[in-house]
Amino acid sequence: MRDLSNDTLFLSLNAATVRKKWNLSQIIEGCVRHEIRGIAPWRDQVAECGLTTAAQHIRDAGLQVSGYCRGGMFPATDAATRKSNIEDNIRAIDEAAEIGADCLVLVVGGLPEGSKDLSGAHSQVEEGISEILEYASDNQMPLAIEPLHPMYAADRACVNTLKHALDICDRMGPGIGVAVDVYHVWWDPELEGQIARAGQNDQILAFHVCDWLVPTNDMLTDRGMMGDGIIDIPKIRDWVERAGFRGQCEVEIFSSENWWKKDPDEVLKVCIERHQSVV
Amino acid sequence: MRDLSNDTLFLSLNAATVRKKWNLSQIIEGCVRHEIRGIAPWRDQVAECGLTTAAQHIRDAGLQVSGYCRGGMFPATDAATRKSNIEDNIRAIDEAAEIGADCLVLVVGGLPEGSKDLSGAHSQVEEGISEILEYASDNQMPLAIEPLHPMYAADRACVNTLKHALDICDRMGPGIGVAVDVYHVWWDPELEGQIARAGQNDQILAFHVCDWLVPTNDMLTDRGMMGDGIIDIPKIRDWVERAGFRGQCEVEIFSSENWWKKDPDEVLKVCIERHQSVV
Numbered sequence: 001m002r003d004l005s006n007d008t009l010f011l012s013l014n015a016a017t018v019r020k021k022w023n024l025s026q027i028i029e030g031c032v033r034h035e036i037r038g039i040a041p042w043r044d045q046v047a048e049c050g051l052t053t054a055a056q057h058i059r060d061a062g063l064q065v066s067g068y069c070r071g072g073m074f075p076a077t078d079a080a081t082r083k084s085n086i087e088d089n090i091r092a093i094d095e096a097a098e099i100g101a102d103c104l105v106l107v108v109g110g111l112p113e114g115s116k117d118l119s120g121a122h123s124q125v126e127e128g129i130s131e132i133l134e135y136a137s138d139n140q141m142p143l144a145i146e147p148l149h150p151m152y153a154a155d156r157a158c159v160n161t162l163k164h165a166l167d168i169c170d171r172m173g174p175g176i177g178v179a180v181d182v183y184h185v186w187w188d189p190e191l192e193g194q195i196a197r198a199g200q201n202d203q204i205l206a207f208h209v210c211d212w213l214v215p216t217n218d219m220l221t222d223r224g225m226m227g228d229g230i231i232d233i234p235k236i237r238d239w240v241e242r243a244g245f246r247g248q249c250e251v252e253i254f255s256s257e258n259w260w261k262k263d264p265d266e267v268l269k270v271c272i273e274r275h276q277s278v279v
Numbered sequence: 280m281r282d283l284s285n286d287t288l289f290l291s292l293n294a295a296t297v298r299k300k301w302n303l304s305q306i307i308e309g310c311v312r313h314e315i316r317g318i319a320p321w322r323d324q325v326a327e328c329g330l331t332t333a334a335q336h337i338r339d340a341g342l343q344v345s346g347y348c349r350g351g352m353f354p355a356t357d358a359a360t361r362k363s364n365i366e367d368n369i370r371a372i373d374e375a376a377e378i379g380a381d382c383l384v385l386v387v388g389g390l391p392e393g394s395k396d397l398s399g400a401h402s403q404v405e406e407g408i409s410e411i412l413e414y415a416s417d418n419q420m421p422l423a424i425e426p427l428h429p430m431y432a433a434d435r436a437c438v439n440t441l442k443h444a445l446d447i448c449d450r451m452g453p454g455i456g457v458a459v460d461v462y463h464v465w466w467d468p469e470l471e472g473q474i475a476r477a478g479q480n481d482q483i484l485a486f487h488v489c490d491w492l493v494p495t496n497d498m499l500t501d502r503g504m505m506g507d508g509i510i511d512i513p514k515i516r517d518w519v520e521r522a523g524f525r526g527q528c529e530v531e532i533f534s535s536e537n538w539w540k541k542d543p544d545e546v547l548k549v550c551i552e553r554h555q556s557v558v
Contacts, residue, residue, distance in 0.1 A: 111509055115509070116509050116510065116511040117511065118465070118466070118468075118511065122468065149429060149430065150428060150429045150430070150466040150467075151428065151429070151430040151495075151498070153465075153466035154466075154491055154493045154508075154509045155493050155494065158466070159468075160466055160467075160468075161468070164468045186397070186432075187397070187429040187432035187433075187437070187439055188429075188439075189397075189401065189438075189439075189440070189443045212433055214433045214434050215434065216430075216498060219430070219495060219498060229433075230390055230394070230395050230433045231395065232395040232396065232397065
């Protein structure tokens with residue numbers, strides 16, 4: 001297991017952690033100021049900044065892009081919407097390539113509006129991925145399915161376990177892997193085995209950290225800073241590294257009532273401190 | 280698949296659905312008034328009523344007891360607390376037997392206070408169950424592990440999939456099975472297969488229904504009435520019945536902002552209507 005106690009090289013900042021107070025340029029400058037070496041930008045902030053400018057700024061700053069947020073959201077009620085979702089994913093691949101991302105993160109989408117057909121949504125997800133995979137491969141952009149916590153199955157992502165994500169990867173072939181976010185998968189009794197399985201095909205493309213708070217007061221925006229919750233993050237990082245992962249630990253914290261309200265410079269200091277002590 | 284379109288025989292009312300406004304006697308009388316033929320009482324309301332009185336009242340009313348709520352909550356930081364948890368489960372078994380319950384529902388408990396040791400909690404759950412199983416069997420009281428939704432893994436139950444629950448059952452031997460609650464398991468891509476597996480050993484001891492609302496505004500008390508959410512309940516009931524289940528559909532709705540505020544007689548009418556139309 002890598003020693004992170006003095007590290008910032010393997011720390012990446014998901015822009016969502018500080019985006020309520022900083023635009024993308026400010027986030028990039030914040031990373032540089034704090035010697036954080038990686039970033040995971042979001043599409044809307046990239047668009048706001050301008051794709052070429054954002055890409056140049058990130059390159060000039062010497063930041064690794066641990067992931068691009070995000071593609072996915074495949075299921076839809078009608079074929080026209082599914083087609084436009086595919087087109088949007090193609091654009092996301094182009095952007096991710098331009099920005100130099102290690103992978104395009106896929107939040108696959110939940111049930112279409114008004115639908116109760118979970119297995120139908122699963123099928124639509126696989127169809128969607130299969131329609132963009134070749135284009136992604138041609139553009140050397142790995143796709144990373146991020147299984148989300150089952151509490152998001154209805155409205156955000158109907159792929160909710162690492163096993164399900166890897167089953168899809170196995171059916172798809174090369175060019176696709178997973179993003180392992182401790183927040184989404186910590187509860188899974190099969191996690192250790194599935195991480196090992198992912199390692200056998202080098203399918204772990206990203207590793208995200210934050211923490212699960214007890215109590216959790218909001219299903220979407222009450223994630224904790226690493227160390228403030230109940231996830232045994234070092235144990236999961238150990239599994240991930242035993243499986244061969246050598247990438248960055250990407251801090252992604254949605255926290256409307258706490259971290260999003262703080263001075264981002266303070267947030268980054270705490271991210272570094274916790275990265276070095278409890279991740 | 281059974282035709283429930285004119286049925287009340289296979290409908291059971293979990294007391295939690297109306298307990299904010301009615302005590303146990305009122306709930307029993309409400310069931311009789313609406314010709315609901317089953318009930319699942321909670322320990323605190325039974326204690327309030329008096330165990331013998333409650334048991335007599337339920338028998339006199341001719342109600343089947345689809346489950347007794349509840350045992351479990353095994354993990355604890357220290358051995359003394361774990362021992363007292365076991366003793367409390369023994370009392371719950373006695374009560375369930377006295378009340379004539381079909382099973383004692385086990386909500387197994389989450390991480391002990393301050394712990395991040397999920398696999399340790401899993402072990403404590405199995406140790407706890409193994410310490411009460413013989414006593415339960417001697418008293419002809421089946422134990423039903425209820426896998427809870429993974430969003431409760433930290434603080435309520437660290438067994439969150441039907442597969443995990445059945446793996447435990449298989450290690451334990453006879454006298455134990457599962458309670459399948461659509462709210463907790465609907466998202467699981469392995470649900471159909473695991474329900475079939477449970478059927479092979481007659482391990483489905485209870486079937487609970489309510490619905491998953493989109494959005495869900497509270498992690499504990501924002502469950503929906505059947506038909507108001509996105510769960511394909513008939514599909515899951517079909518799987519459960521194909522697996523041999525012939526018991527009651529137990530309606531269990533935690534709903535602080537909606538159903539708990541309504542006149543319980545109205546709630547029971549809606550429960551019956553939805554049982555007959557969308558379950």
